[in-house]
Amino acid sequence: RGCEAGDLFEQNQSGETALYVAAECGRADLVKELIKYCDIVLAGIKARNGYDAFHIAAKQGNLEVLKILMEANVDLSMTFDSYNTTALHTAASQGHAEVVNFLLEKGSNVAVIAKSNGKTALHSAARNGHVVIVKALLSKEPGITTRTDKKGQTALHMAVKGHNIEVVDELIKSDPCLINMVDNKGNTALHIGTRKGRIQIVEKLLNQNGVHKLVINKSGETAIDIAEKHKLSDIAGILKEHGVQCAKFIKTQPTNSAKELKQTVSDIKNGVHHQFEHTRQTRKRMQGIAQRINKIHVDSLNNAINSTTVVAVLIATIAFAAIFSVPGQYADSPKDISPGVSPGQARIASKLPFLIFIVFDAIALFISLAVVVVQTSIVVIHRKAKKQMMAVINKLMWLACVLISVAFLALSYIVVGDEWWLANLVSGIGTVIMVSTLGTLCYWVIVNRIEASKLHSIRRSSMNSGSRSFSMSYVSDTEILNNEHKKLYAV
CATH class of the missing domain: 1.25.40.20 (Ankyrin repeat-containing domain)
Known part of the structure; x- marks a missing residue:
């Protein structure tokens, strides 16, 4: 389509x-x-x-x-x-x-x-x-x-x-x-x-x-x-x-005050x-729309959870394969083995970039595997609990992405050899992209939390004063609906 x-x-x-x-x-x-x-x-x-x-x-x-x-x-x-x-x-x-x-x-x-x-x-x-x-x-x-x-x-x-x-x-x-x-x-x-x-x-x-x-x-x-x-x-x-x-x-006639x-x-x-009938009908219609919007939110959360599972598996696969894909870092014959190095051991195992790579890559691998285990083992029904779980899992995936990125950048200093300028260029590009992406996401998360707090205050105010005024209840419903009906939000 x-x-x-x-x-x-x-x-x-x-x-x-x-x-x-x-x-x-x-x-x-x-x-x-x-x-x-x-x-x-x-x-x-x-x-x-x-x-x-x-x-x-x-x-x-x-x-x-x-x-x-x-x-x-x-x-x-x-x-x-x-x-x-x-x-x-x-x-x-x-x-x-x-x-x-x-x-x-x-x-x-x-x-x-x-x-x-x-x-x-x-x-x-x-x-x-x-x-x-x-x-x-x-x-x-x-x-x-x-x-x-x-x-x-x-x-x-x-x-x-x-x-x-x-x-x-x-x-x-x-x-x-x-x-x-x-x-x-x-x-x-x-x-x-x-x-x-x-x-x-x-x-x-x-x-x-x-x-x-x-x-x-x-x-x-x-x-x-x-x-x-x-x-x-x-x-x-x-x-x-x-x-x-x-x-x-x-001649003006006296008015009938009682009749008036x-x-x-x-x-x-x-x-x-x-007015009461109109308010009732409007309230009923808004509740119906709110239910449909809630269904959209639940479906979106389910899609996000499924997507997160796929991404976690991909990150785990990349992290697992990366350790065996370091090019040209092993001795071709026993004669080429450096003193103090065992056969099958990477030549650069003792270098700082490789240490950073192996540690960060391993952490990213296990975080991704943990996310996969949680996603495939826990079934969450309530929307609020599902949203909370998604928020935690999202942060873990952010961390895994950052770690796998750092591991890649560390490895680039080994792969390029003496061409350090190339590794520096790649590091600069990667840092700008990751910082801008995560910074934008953090901004959306903060904005969403602030709006959620305002929505909670509106609901609490509506519950406390709903019995005193139809108009107040109507306004509260309208504000709640407007807050719920958003094209995009971050958890």
Whole structure:
């Protein structure tokens, strides 16, 4: 295939993975192929714009891509960007009706999830005039018609800002009470429609049964006050025909404090319920992702352990063979044996480079053999214990590599004879490579230990304060997940 599975997690300067680009371009064939060779968690990796592969496919209206990704993991419909925007919300904003219908079929309550500004998918679809999508959302979740954003505005408030009178009609049919609901500034849909200059929509609202035409907002204005203020003479004329008066001619009625309080309590209750449900769903999704990431970590540890065993065997083989491969250091005949040297004994056995070679080579051999024995004799199940064992074994392998390198460099001074400059050159090159490699690895180990310590503190803090706040628990889970989801770490 030409690449490793790990390459699929690589991101370009925009933070986009190969799967993200394929999903954005609508290449369902490539997406289907990529999913085969990587864990589904790849689909959850977000680009710098906050979108993941599933989200960008929804934005582009690539239904076939969404079906492939959803088949791999149904939880992807619950992913969201940095503004808490779901894929359904984005598709609804863009007017992709087929995508919206597909996501509504697969997601149980995804339609009720609001963005960080409080707007639901219905708000966005209504604002952009997508009547087919509005109908689909109302059919799936009729209760969301009264949901308000942080400005206190309903989907009808958003619809009257647009130009599609059919959307306004659908919302009023769904819940006639919407027509008189006010936002945080006391504006009804009639106020908003008047300010935006939507003549047909204003007429539609005025012709509805039960519409309150004389509502005064918190700025002390009725709809006709707004029309005159913005010099909208056509709308002002229509309002006068329907009996709308200026605020200064209307006697204000005392407000029903008990009724307002009851409505406020009801709104808070609904808001808390939806937030709790959203938090529960988000927590469940994050736990699922964390489990998949944990599986990746375990598989990576197993691969590292297997690789270490192979490397240990190779080092042991090299170290064992090296002692018998010293070239030209034995007497060719009994006559050439130096005084005090036995037959079969290396001529340079008493020299310092050879002593360094034999000692370091032997230590590297026995360390490698010890690693092989441990690896083939001990079975570790728990991930933490496996990681600890891997950390110890790694350090032993570092030591074995350093020792075998020193043995090689010592032997080079014997092999080159009088050409000492060549041995010095080899020693310099070897020292630079080994020091830079081990130095980099030590840096990664230290960084990983620091991050692990921070993660432990986050978990402990979450356990101590989790019962006091849903938001705190949610933040802790997010930080833990971000710390766990790393492309590379050293043990």
